[in-house]
Amino acid sequence: MSRARIKDRTPLRTRLALLACATVALITVGVCVASYAVIRYELGHQLDLQLTQAATLATQQNRAEPTGVLAGECRFLAAPACAQLAPADPVGDPEEPYLLPVTDATREVAAGTRAPYYTNLTLQGHRVRMLTTAYTGGGADKALQVALRSDTTAKGLRQATALLAAISVAGVALAAAGGYWVARRGLAPVARLTATAERIAATRNARTRIDLPPGRRDEVTRLAASFNTMLGELEDSVTARRRLVADASHELRTPLTALRTNAELLARADRLTTAQRDRASAALGRQIHEVTSLVNDLIELARDEEPQPLVEEVALAPLVTHAVRLADAHWPQVAFSLTVLPEAATGTLPGVPSRLSRLLANLLGNAAKFTPPGGAPVEVTLSARELTVRDHGPGIAAEDLPYVFDRFYRAEVSRALPGSGLGLAMARQIALAHGAELSAEAAPGGGALFRLTFPADAFRPA
Template sequence: MIRRFRALPLRSRLALLVAAAVAVAVAAVSVACWLLAREQLRDELDRSLQSISVNEGYLAATARSCTDQERRLPPTVGPLIAYVQIVQPDGSRCVAPGAKAVKVQEGDLEVAQQLRSEVLHDGVTDSGQAVRVFTHTDPDTGYTYSVSRPLAEIDSSLNRLALLLLVVAGIGVLGAGAAGMWVARTGLKPVDDLTDTVEHVARTEDLTVRIPADGDDEIARLSRSFNAMTAALESSQERQAQLIADAGHELRTPLTSLRTNIELLARSEETGRAIPPDDRKALLASVKAQMTELAALIGDLQELARPDTGQATKVEVVGLHKIAQSAVDRARLRGPELRISTELAPWYVRADAAALERAIVNVLDNAVKFSPPRGAVEITLDRGTLTVRDHGPGIPADELPYVFDRFWRSPTARQLPGSGLGLSIVARTVQQCGGEVTLRAADGGGTLAVVKLPGAPTPPPDAP
C-alpha cells in the first residue's frame, strides 16, 4: 500500500493527504457531535422520567390497586407516556394498565429494600424492548415506583442524526479531495515549470533558459537557486570553451614551428643535403626551446584543469619564507645577471606547498623576464605580505584588469616566451589559501606584485 502510494504523482498524493486529513477531522467532529447529542437526549429523557414520577396522579391509584386482594389495576389517567410498575422488596412487581412489564434489576431491589433512595439505569421489558428506568421510593406512600420509557424515542433521532452527519461528512471529504487536487495543481505549477525547464535543459543543453522567480516562498527560492545554477554552468561552459579555444591557439604556434623545424631535419636526412653545422645547431636549439615551451604550456593547462574546489588539495603548515627563498634560488638561476635582494621574515601558512611554490615562482619569473639587463629585483616578506618589485617597463594602467585572465598577454610582451597562464595560476592558488594577490605600477617605474596570505610568525602547536 505504501509503495503504491509513493508511486502516485505528487499532486495526487497531496490531494489524498488533504482528503484523508479532512476525513479524519470530519469523522472526529461527527462522532463528537453524535455523542454530545446522545448525552443531551438521554439527559432530557432522564429529566422527563423524574418529572413523570412526581406529577402523574395515577401512580398512587396503581399503588392502592396493588394492595387489593383481587389486585385490580386502575384505569389509566390521561394518555400513557411511560411504563409504570411497583416493585416489592421481594422482587415481585405490579404493572400499571397499558404498560409493559420491565425486568427488575438489582438496583431496583436495593431501592425497594430501602438501601438506596433512587436509581436510574438502562433496562429491558419482558418482550425485549430497551428502556430507560427510573426507580424511587415515594416518601408519602412508602411504595417503590419504577417508571420507564423506550430508548427508541432517542435512538430514532440519533439514527437520523448519524445519517445526516454521514452525508455531510461524505460531501465534505469529496469537496476536500477536489479542493486538495486544485490546491496541489495550483501550488505545484511552479514545480511543473521547473521540471519542464530542467527537462528542456537536459534535452537541448540550452543553459540560457531562466525561470521567473517572484516572491520569497520556497518555490521562488528554488527557482532562483536553479537560475543561479544554470548561470554558473553557462559561465563554466563558456570558460571551458574559451579555454579550449585559447589553448588551441597557443599550442598552434609552437607546434607549427616545431613541425617546420622537424620537417627541415627530416628532409635533410632524406635528400642527403647536410645542413650547415651552425644552422643545424640553431635548428636543434629552436626545437629544444619549443619542446620546453610546449611542456610548460601543458603543465599550466593541467594545473588549470584541476577542479576549482576553493581550497588546496593537500593542505599543511608550511613556512612561506622558506618557499619564497627556494623560489628566489630558482629565479637567480634564470636571471644570473640580475641583482636580486631579499628580506624574508618568518611566516607560516596553511597551503599546498608545491602549488604555493609554483605560484611564487611564476611571480618571480615575471619579474626576471621583464627586468632590464643587470637590473634589480627586491623581494620582501613582512607579516604575511610578500612583495616583488622589478624595474622593468611596467604594465599600462588599462591592462591591469586583465593580467590574471587566462592566456592574456600584453601586446608588448607577445614576443617573449610564456603561455599567459602563469598569473592565472598565481591568482587561483592564492585564493585557495585564503589570500589575495594584486599587481600595480611601482613608484619610479616597474611593477609591484603583492601577495597577502593569512598565517602566523610562528608555527602552530599542531604543525608537523
C-alpha cells in the same frame, strides 16, 4: 506488484495530497462521530429528564394510591406521559389490563429490591421510552411507570446522523481538493526544478533558470534559489572549460604548426646545409620545450586544489631566497633585490613547497620579463603578512588591470614578449589554493606591483 514498489512509483505530489486528505478526513470524521455521540446523549438525557418530571407530577397528582393506569394518552405527540401504578404482589393488580408492560423487574422495583431503570419499547405502533421507579406518593410496595413517545428523538437523531454524514463526505471531498491544491502549489518550485534539471540533461544548456515567485522565503523556494546558484556555478564552470579549450587550441596552433614545419624540413635534411639543419633542429627543440611548458601549465591550471598529502609547514624566508637566486640565474640581465623583514625571517606557512616555488617563479619571471636590461632591480619584500614583487617596467594599463590574471590574456605591451599568458593565472590559482590573495596594482613612480597577502591565521612566526 508489492506495496513498497507501488509507493515508490507514486508521485510526491499525490502522496502529499493523500496524506493531507487522510489527515483532514480523519479529523472531520472524528469530530462528526464525537458530535453524534454528544447529540445522542443530549437528546436521550432530555427525554429522561421529561420522564423524571412526569413521574414527579404523577406522584403529586395521585395521592390516593390507586393501582392500574393513571394516564393513557401518550400515543399522541402532544399528550402528557402515560402513567400507571403496579404493586409488588400480583394479587393487587387491577381488573383492567395494564397499558404498559409489567414484568418481574417492575415487581422488584415495587418491592424496593431493584433500582429504577429505563426501557425502550413499542406502544400502539409508536416507539416510547419508559421509566420504572418506586412510587413515593404514600404507602409502599408499588412501582410507578411513566412513558413518553421517543420517535421524535429518534427522528432528530436520524436527521443529525444524515447531516453529520453529509458534513463528513463534504469534509473529505474538500480535504482531497485542498490537499491536492496545497501539494500542487507547495511543490510547484520542485516541479519547476525537476523540469529544469530534465531540460538541462536533455539540452546540456546550463543557462536555464527556475523562475522564483517574488516575496516567498519558504524552504522549497530556498531550494530553488540554491539550485539556481548551482546552475550559475555550473554555467561558469562550463564556460571556463570551453574558454580554456578554445584558448588552449588557439595557443597550441602556432607552435604545433611550427613544429610540423620544422619536422617536415628536417625530413628533407639531405637537401639542407649544415647551418640550416642546426637552425631547424634548434628551433624544433625550442618549440618542443614551449609546447611542453604550455601543456604542463594547462594541466596544472585544470587542477582545482592542492594535493592535501603534500601539505607541510613551509619556511617562507628560505623559499623566497631560493626563488630569487634561481630567477637571478635565469635572468642574468636583470637585477633582483630581496628584503626580508625581521618578523618574517622564521615564519612558516602550511602549503606545498613545489607549488609555492612555482608561484614565486611565475611572479619573478613576469617582473623580469618587463624589466629592461640594466634597469632598476626587481624589488622583492617579505613581511609577516605579505610578499610584494615590484618591477620598474612599463606597468599595467588601467584597462588591462582587471584581466591580468585571466588565462591566456596578454596586454598590448606583452604580445611581443615570450610566454603563453598562463603564468599569472597559475600564480593566482596556487595562491587561492593556499588561502592567500594575489593582487596587482600600478606601482608608485611607474612599474607594476604584485602583492601576495597571506591569511592571518596561517602565517606562524617561530
